[in-house]
Amino acid sequence: MVLKDYNKEDKVLLAVDCIIFGFDEEGLKILLIKRDFEPKKGCWSLIGGFQKKDENLDQAAIRILNHLTGLHDIYMDQLYAFSKVDRDPKERTISVAYYALIDIATHDSDLIRLDSAQWFSLKKVPSLIFDHNLMVKKAIARLRQSAMTKPIGFELLPEKFTMRQLQQLYESILNKKLDKRNFINKVNSLDILIKLEEKDMTVSRKGAYLYRFDKDKYYKKLLEGFSFKL
Amino acid sequence: MVLKDYNKEDKVLLAVDCIIFGFDEEGLKILLIKRDFEPKKGCWSLIGGFQKKDENLDQAAIRILNHLTGLHDIYMDQLYAFSKVDRDPKERTISVAYYALIDIATHDSDLIRLDSAQWFSLKKVPSLIFDHNLMVKKAIARLRQSAMTKPIGFELLPEKFTMRQLQQLYESILNKKLDKRNFINKVNSLDILIKLEEKDMTVSRKGAYLYRFDKDKYYKKLLEGFSFKL
């Protein structure tokens, strides 16, 4: 090899697919859309589109998500590049998957106008196009992994939430029951929550105290590096 | 949007860059090559090339690594897709980075004929082309992360090795000193090493027992899921 001629190299379509995790009283869910174009029109699919030349992948993910769902100000992390040769039957396409966590209730206003987008419980995810089920599987694994090492959930809960909600969130992510007292002790020892005077009275006769995250403390601890085992 | 015309979408060049970690008596290193083509001819660079249409990214990484270095039978993991718009000044290129761990001594015969490839200690990595230093940084972070949660090192050491070598490996990866006795106790408790009768007499007057990995036990434990904190 003496000189590389870039023009001789193959070019490919680069897609981005977004796995959006949401949480509400029923548990952990993902957001899917019904495709309105071929191939596979009418099938359920992740939120996806093609990257444009003048944007990087993070930007493409944000644009695509916003364009298809109206969601904005969502921070997404890159998950993995999926590149099986025949993954898209129509044309050679590589897809880079992104994922994000959001609170269903606070973002529902963005979504409400869409009849094509729908939340699915993790256990009831339908068969998706291409390799999208594989992407979902990988995203869940990543989510679980990161839930075990650092506190997440921040983004999945409303501004104010009860301890029980936070615990249920972790139970859905880790897919196992946790002890109430141990969970509370653990979370309190992290010192990233602020207990409010307010109670959520809808949840029981007695009512449950509401909490919110202390973002300053949270970010400070993130830098120092937590450990958070459950 | 009614129908999607794939032909209207932008296509891009997709590159693969490989971060190859190696280990020898001097510590942890990475393998770099001197570019023999433009742009940036003569600069140090990761081992990289372009993906071809008829292969997936894993295959491309293996092909490129083998082509440029002669290395074969190396298992690589995907690290991250780098997509900054102007990362390659010549043309819009997205690069998916892969990384692998190998034992320098056992693979040296593949590399010996190359004058363009060279090992660099982690602390002495030169300035690299494009965003390759960023890739290296991310790969080190990933390596550290995975070293803290599961036993790696398998691939970084020769068939037979001493406890002290294994410990030094972990010390280089984690960049801190570890206690000899605690390290040994920990590793032994995992029950994935086989102690041999043989001793390595080159290393000291007294000599040090050699060990090798028990691959069966190791893979079995991997499935069950270890935890390995140091």
Added chain:
DNA sequence: ACAAAAGTGTTTGCATTACACCCATGT
């Protein structure tokens, strides 16, 4: 005899787990 690296156990503190009863309120 001594220098150089290998080998070996025990104690201490900290973090995780298991576990059961009372409280406040609406019906």
Added chain:
DNA sequence: ACATGGGTGTAATGCAAACACTTTTGT
């Protein structure tokens, strides 16, 4: 008065960290 979910503390256990001396053998 009772049913429902919320809230609270302690004891036992397991894991990680700290720590010092003896062994071998080449020079």
